[in-house]
Amino acid sequence: MENELAKIKLEAQTELARLTAASPAKEVAGKAIGTYGLPAIVIIVIIGVLASLQLDEGKMAAVMGLLGASLTALISMLNSIAGSSTKEEKPEFEVMKQLIDRLDRMADRDPMSVQIDGDKVTVKKGEEQFVSGK
Numbered sequence: 001m002e003n004e005l006a007k008i009k010l011e012a013q014t015e016l017a018r019l020t021a022a023s024p025a026k027e028v029a030g031k032a033i034g035t036y037g038l039p040a041i042v043i044i045v046i047i048g049v050l051a052s053l054q055l056d057e058g059k060m061a062a063v064m065g066l067l068g069a070s071l072t073a074l075i076s077m078l079n080s081i082a083g084s085s086t087k088e089e090k091p092e093f094e095v096m097k098q099l100i101d102r103l104d105r106m107a108d109r110d111p112m113s114v115q116i117d118g119d120k121v122t123v124k125k126g127e128e129q130f131v132s133g134k
Contacts, residue, residue, distance in 0.1 A: 029081040037078045044071055 020028065048067040052060055112125040123130045 026081075033078050033081060037074075040074060041071060044074070 044067055048064060051063045051067075055063060112123065115122045115124075119133050121132050
């Protein structure tokens with residue numbers, strides 16, 4: 001009876017190993033995230049709390065910034081591995097491109113000129129003018 005139970009356990013372990021080997025990487029990563037992701041995040045938070053109790057204010061801000069950045073990076077990595085978050089286009093890049101385009105158009109509309117006469121420097125842009133000494 002015990003011998004047969006050991007044989008059934010061994011067969012079950014073999015089947016589990018075979019299924020794990022045949023699993024897609026995303027599924028294996030998802031299981032690893034479920035197993036190790038939350039404990040890793042909890043450990044990082046506990047380190048932050050313990051550090052906040054021991055450090056003075058100046059050092060604590062730096063440590064909290066690093067812990068926040070590491071938590072953000074870890075969560076982002078876990079989401080990308082699990083595929084639970086869709087890949088977004090970076091909206092900040094689009095906003096920056098629009099601002100640069102606007103500034104380029106504004107610069108073309110009112111060109112700037114600089115004139116130097118001895119000790120006097122005159123800067124003109126459109127209707128505005130600024131005069132100063134060297």
